[in-house]
Amino acid sequence: xxxxxxxxxxxxxxxxxxxGGEDGLIAAxxxxxxxxxxxxxxxxxxxxxxxxxxxxxxAAARYFEGELDAIDEIPVRQPGSGFQQAAWSAMRGVPxxxxxxxxELAGRSGTGSARAAGSACGRNAVALFVPCHRVVxxxxxxxxxYWGLDRKxxxxxxxxALITLPLDGGAGVLITPAP
Numbered sequence: 001x002x003x004x005x006x007x008x009x010x011x012x013x014x015x016x017x018x019x020g021g022e023d024g025l026i027a028a029x030x031x032x033x034x035x036x037x038x039x040x041x042x043x044x045x046x047x048x049x050x051x052x053x054x055x056x057x058x059a060a061a062r063y064f065e066g067e068l069d070a071i072d073e074i075p076v077r078q079p080g081s082g083f084q085q086a087a088w089s090a091m092r093g094v095p096x097x098x099x100x101x102x103x104e105l106a107g108r109s110g111t112g113s114a115r116a117a118g119s120a121c122g123r124n125a126v127a128l129f130v131p132c133h134r135v136v137x138x139x140x141x142x143x144x145x146y147w148g149l150d151r152k153x154x155x156x157x158x159x160x161a162l163i164t165l166p167l168d169g170g171a172g173v174l175i176t177p178a179p
Contacts, residue, residue, distance in 0.1 A: 024075030
């Protein structure tokens with residue numbers, strides 16, 4: 001790819017769009033519109049819409065087909081503070097099938113603030129490949145997810161990282177199964 005390009009693939013939880021460049025993946029999310037992934041609306045004119053982004057598209061497709069580690073080696077780049085970069089790197093270190101708490105992510109990223117860890121998750125522009133969906137609340141709740149809690153739950157169930165047990169009022173408790 002000589003310039004940034006985008007593609008959208010169909011997944012069981014809706015369209016998934018990726019934007020890639022020569023250095024790897026720069027944005028990804030559950031939307032059919034690449035411009036929703038860009039920091040500035042005017043940036044979309046610089047994108048080439050392609051049917052396939054080669055290894056990026058292939059890795060995402062294989063992930064949804066059950067090859068959960070297919071996304072692990074795809075290079076990603078996104079601007080952020082030193083703490084955000086550390087948090088995103090720590091998220092990439094959480095294997096499929098496991099979760100960590102916001103507090104644990106904060107510790108792995110060099111700060112004690114679960115709130116800062118949650119903010120880094122919220123600013124992650126490369127959904128799935130920087131797996132912020134694997135970060136949950138200390139008490140077992142899902143926490144937040146920019147692309148919706150139903151998608152977060154589906155991704156964790158796809159990775160077999162959680163079992164949801166219904167409680168009164170339809171809430172659930174997350175149990176991470178032992179390896």
